[in-house]
Amino acid sequence: MSEAKASMSEAKASxxxxxxxxxAQFGGEHYKYGFTTEIDMxxxxxxxxxxxxxxxxxKKEEPQWLLDWRLDAYERWLTMEExxxxxxxxxxxxxxxxxxYAAPKSMEDGPKSLDEVDPELLKTYKxxxxxLIEQEMLAGVRKVAVDAVFDSVSVGTTFRDExxxxxxxxxxxxxxxxxxxxxxxxxxxxxxxKSDNYFTALNSAVFxxxxxxxIPPGVRCPMELSTYFRINEANTGQFExxxxxADKGSYVSYLEGCTAPMRDENQLHAAVVExxxxxxxxxxxxxxxxxxxxDADGKxxxxxxxxxxxDCREDRARISWTQVETGSAVTWKYPSCILRGDGSSGExxxxxxxxxxxxxxxxxxxxxxxxxxxxxxxxxxxxxxRSSNCYRGQVSVHPKAANARNFTQCDSxxxxxxxxxxxxxxxxxxxxxxxxxxxxxxxxxxxxxxxFCQQRGLDAEEAVALIVNGFCRDVLQNLPMEFAVEAQQLVxxxxxxxxx
Amino acid sequence: MxxxxxxFEQIRDTLPGDGQARAATxxxxxxxxxxxxxxxxxxxxxxARLLKSGETAVVRAVDFSSVxxxxxxxxxxxxxxxxxxxxxxxTPFLGTLASPDAPSPDNVMxxxxxxxxxxxxxxxxxxxxxxxxxxxTSGSEPVHLAHKISLAAGAKAVLVDDHMATGYxxxxxxxxxxxxxxxxxxxxQQAGHQVGLSHVTLEQDAKYKSVAMISGGTLARHExxxxxxxxxxxxxxxxxxxxxxxxxxxxxxxFTYVIEHQAADTSSHTSAYNVLDGNARGVFxxxxxxxxxxxxxxxxxxxxxxxxxxxxxxxxKPELEIYADDVVCAHGSAxxxxxxxxxxxxxxxxLDEASARHLLVAAFLEQVTTHIDDEGLSEIMRGxxxxxxxxxxxxxxxxxxx
Numbered sequence: 001m002s003e004a005k006a007s008m009s010e011a012k013a014s015x016x017x018x019x020x021x022x023x024a025q026f027g028g029e030h031y032k033y034g035f036t037t038e039i040d041m042x043x044x045x046x047x048x049x050x051x052x053x054x055x056x057x058x059k060k061e062e063p064q065w066l067l068d069w070r071l072d073a074y075e076r077w078l079t080m081e082e083x084x085x086x087x088x089x090x091x092x093x094x095x096x097x098x099x100x101y102a103a104p105k106s107m108e109d110g111p112k113s114l115d116e117v118d119p120e121l122l123k124t125y126k127x128x129x130x131x132l133i134e135q136e137m138l139a140g141v142r143k144v145a146v147d148a149v150f151d152s153v154s155v156g157t158t159f160r161d162e163x164x165x166x167x168x169x170x171x172x173x174x175x176x177x178x179x180x181x182x183x184x185x186x187x188x189x190x191x192x193x194k195s196d197n198y199f200t201a202l203n204s205a206v207f208x209x210x211x212x213x214x215i216p217p218g219v220r221c222p223m224e225l226s227t228y229f230r231i232n233e234a235n236t237g238q239f240e241x242x243x244x245x246a247d248k249g250s251y252v253s254y255l256e257g258c259t260a261p262m263r264d265e266n267q268l269h270a271a272v273v274e275x276x277x278x279x280x281x282x283x284x285x286x287x288x289x290x291x292x293x294x295d296a297d298g299k300x301x302x303x304x305x306x307x308x309x310x311d312c313r314e315d316r317a318r319i320s321w322t323q324v325e326t327g328s329a330v331t332w333k334y335p336s337c338i339l340r341g342d343g344s345s346g347e348x349x350x351x352x353x354x355x356x357x358x359x360x361x362x363x364x365x366x367x368x369x370x371x372x373x374x375x376x377x378x379x380x381x382x383x384x385x386r387s388s389n390c391y392r393g394q395v396s397v398h399p400k401a402a403n404a405r406n407f408t409q410c411d412s413x414x415x416x417x418x419x420x421x422x423x424x425x426x427x428x429x430x431x432x433x434x435x436x437x438x439x440x441x442x443x444x445x446x447x448x449x450x451x452f453c454q455q456r457g458l459d460a461e462e463a464v465a466l467i468v469n470g471f472c473r474d475v476l477q478n479l480p481m482e483f484a485v486e487a488q489q490l491v492x493x494x495x496x497x498x499x500x
Numbered sequence: 501m502x503x504x505x506x507x508f509e510q511i512r513d514t515l516p517g518d519g520q521a522r523a524a525t526x527x528x529x530x531x532x533x534x535x536x537x538x539x540x541x542x543x544x545x546x547x548a549r550l551l552k553s554g555e556t557a558v559v560r561a562v563d564f565s566s567v568x569x570x571x572x573x574x575x576x577x578x579x580x581x582x583x584x585x586x587x588x589x590x591t592p593f594l595g596t597l598a599s600p601d602a603p604s605p606d607n608v609m610x611x612x613x614x615x616x617x618x619x620x621x622x623x624x625x626x627x628x629x630x631x632x633x634x635x636x637t638s639g640s641e642p643v644h645l646a647h648k649i650s651l652a653a654g655a656k657a658v659l660v661d662d663h664m665a666t667g668y669x670x671x672x673x674x675x676x677x678x679x680x681x682x683x684x685x686x687x688x689q690q691a692g693h694q695v696g697l698s699h700v701t702l703e704q705d706a707k708y709k710s711v712a713m714i715s716g717g718t719l720a721r722h723e724x725x726x727x728x729x730x731x732x733x734x735x736x737x738x739x740x741x742x743x744x745x746x747x748x749x750x751x752x753x754x755f756t757y758v759i760e761h762q763a764a765d766t767s768s769h770t771s772a773y774n775v776l777d778g779n780a781r782g783v784f785x786x787x788x789x790x791x792x793x794x795x796x797x798x799x800x801x802x803x804x805x806x807x808x809x810x811x812x813x814x815x816x817k818p819e820l821e822i823y824a825d826d827v828v829c830a831h832g833s834a835x836x837x838x839x840x841x842x843x844x845x846x847x848x849x850x851l852d853e854a855s856a857r858h859l860l861v862a863a864f865l866e867q868v869t870t871h872i873d874d875e876g877l878s879e880i881m882r883g884x885x886x887x888x889x890x891x892x893x894x895x896x897x898x899x900x901x902x
Contacts, residue, residue, distance in 0.1 A: 414825035423820040429835045438833035444825040
């Protein structure tokens with residue numbers, strides 16, 4: 001009798017344990033990148049001034065022209081006002097209460113190779129699923145070269161030597177300034193001028209690191225390049241700069257990933273990405289943005305105010321942006337294409353998912369300047385919880401852009417009756433032969449679809465994830481294989497707790 | 501073009517209502533000044549620049565005799581004849597009663613109207629009006645009119661706004677539709693610079709339909725704020741633009757709509773068709789707002805533009821702002837030139853170039869005129885469109901070789 005009782009209570013305990021694990025899986029742990037790395041950091045005092053800018057510049061042993069460039073940007077920033085037109089609402093940022101430079105102490109001596117990098121850092125990236133040890137890459141899997149940026153510095157770049165054989169330059173921005181100053185000086189700020197907007201001016205003044213890519217003429221980059229951004233320190237802002245140049249007839253596919261620890265206070269991320277595609281070159285830029293979005297009550301999370309712009313500078317250049325946005329508390333981001341060369345084309349594929357109290361204001365700009373230019377925009381916005389998700393886009397055809405073509409489709413999916421979805425497209429045609437098409441829809445997941453999936457044995461959340469993945473298919477298809485799998489899982493995770 | 505202060509001093513003695521309140525409103529409006537391109541809702545319409553162009557040519561009045569229309573004719577702001585009909589009650593204009601919100605760059609034109617409104621039709625409709633009621637605006641002097649149209653529960657009316665004034669005019673329509681009321685508002689602008697603003701509120705089961713036709717004039721800004729306040733309210737706004745003219749004499753037609761679904765089970769349907777020749781510029785800014793808990797809303801918005809010449813321009817901004825989930829909202833926009841395949845098809849059937857182009861443009865605009873239910877009025881508006889296409893593109897001669 002007592003034996004039976006014991007086994008009963010044992011069984012009960014095991015069921016309880018299982019339940020607890022299941023709940024944990026669905027509850028607090030769904031942002032699995034929310035850990036912090038305990039590491040000695042070298043950080044400057046909070047606040048922004050000319051001295052800080054001089055300090056950052058000196059720390060990176062930059063040439064005088066770059067320091068002057070930064071100081072000029074800072075001066076302009078002081079005269080600018082923070083933009084308020086976006087459909088987002090957040091408390092005023094105190095720019096004097098931020099730390100503008102934080103780097104792991106071990107990076108001080110400048111490790112010569114990845115072998116010398118602090119194992120703690122390598123462990124961090126391993127935990128994030130980003131192997132920085134080249135040997136660890138699985139045989140048979142396509143190679144991906146990684147530049148890992150940790151707070152204000154790049155901790156290492158893999159496969160550099162192999163890439164160098166093809167003449168491809170892939171390194172951190174600081175190294176590029178030292179080793180390829182001509183290229184940097186020629187292209188830096190040529191797509192996104194330093195005073196383009198409030199956040200680019202700020203970034204131009206205090207940017208700390210980032211990635212630099214140059215693909216020589218006629219080279220098809222032999223592997224995917226990627227940058228992984230990690231914010232670790234509390235109370236810091238991350239201001240990185242990425243510059244990708246594809247010379248005539250070259251091709252590169254570039255991936256970008258980002259995560260941050262879970263913290264109660266908000267952190268600022270104001271990056272600038274510049275792409276330059278010369279004649280017949282093609283750049284494919286993919287982002288999976290998985291910054292910490294804040295908790296269910298909207299506490300904490302990253303403010304992501306990013307300016308991304310590509311310039312199809314010469315004829316038949318192609319630039320394609322693909323983004324999966326699941327993270328950050330507030331997003332303000334419009335990856336754009338300037339279609340300057342005749343016959344150039346731009347593409348924008350986006351999935352933006354917002355849950356809880358997240359706010360997204362994202363979209364693109366396609367500026368048609370050259371003849372026979374074409375652009376395509378596919379945007380899928382999914383809002384759940386009490387979030388707000390806004391697509392804001394511009395398609396502009398200038399008088400000389402004969403035969404410009406654009407197709408835009410932006411669809412919004414609403415999950416729950418407390419969220420909001422907005423669409424704000426600007427369509428401007430100044431040329432007779434332009435052909436611009438725009439479609440937008442807003443709807444919810446139909447009860448029929450949900451019922452069908454549930455009736456086949458899926459639970460409500462799995463069913464929603466399945467349907468949403470179908471809704472996003474057009475965009476997911478355009479992601480490189482490595483990202484597509486991660487992105488699909490992210491879609492499911494980001495929407496957890498949004499139904500039932 | 502308009503020195504508001506001087507204009508006010510000039511007509512001050514003739515204005516009904518509280519002169520001091522008007523002066524104060526005007527001062528507040530002048531402090532804000534005319535909206536510039538930096539104001540989001542005026543981004544594509546540079547009012548200060550557009551008002552610099554002079555008067556436009558005198559046009560012929562549209563003949564509504566075939567539909568036995570009632571007429572309220574404002575010549576330079578003075579009412580020439582007062583319409584009389586069963587179910588229609590006209591009260592003298594006493595100045596705009598409700599003062600608008602404090603002036604901001606977005607609504608400053610409403611404040612100018614409030615300060616300077618010299619006349620307007622104040623009409624209450626109960627029952628069904630047997631014939632269309634035409635409000636005709638003519639003359640060349642600057643004019644500010646404020647019309648107030650209320651339809652009682654179950655009332656039905658067709659209203660025509662025939663705008664042929666050649667100078668500057670600022671016209672406000674304040675329209676309220678009671679339960680189950682139905683109003684069709686037909687608007688034609690052939691000349692002048694008009695800054696128009698209408699506020700429309702719909703109660704349960706009310707139906708509002710506006711069909712606008714811009715065939716001339718150098719500025720046509722038609723801003724409409726439509727509030728659907730209760731279930732089954734339905735609003736339709738259709739517009740057609742036949743823009744033409746070169747540089748300063750070119751048509752600038754701007755339709756700016758804010759359609760607010762405040763209640764569940766409401767619907768709206770918007771379409772805008774622009775034909776743009778010469779240096780004409782078409783602007784469409786439509787915003788559909790679905791308020792929280794306004795479930796089962798159906799809102800559709802379409803913008804189309806046909807560009808006929810190198811110097812034409814079309815700007816469209818169809819916005820959705822949705823706060824409820826069980827909705828079907830969509831907008832579409834297409835901008836392009838005359839379909840060459842369609843042109844070729846018609847040519848291959850023996851039509852000459854001019855006729856083929858005429859037919860295609862007419863067919864394009866037919867998608868707006870088709871929304872006019874009244875046969876007589878529909879005939880009149882089609883005639884107006886046809887005559888305009890004739891002067892722009894040449895006559896349609898049904899295929900007889902030219």
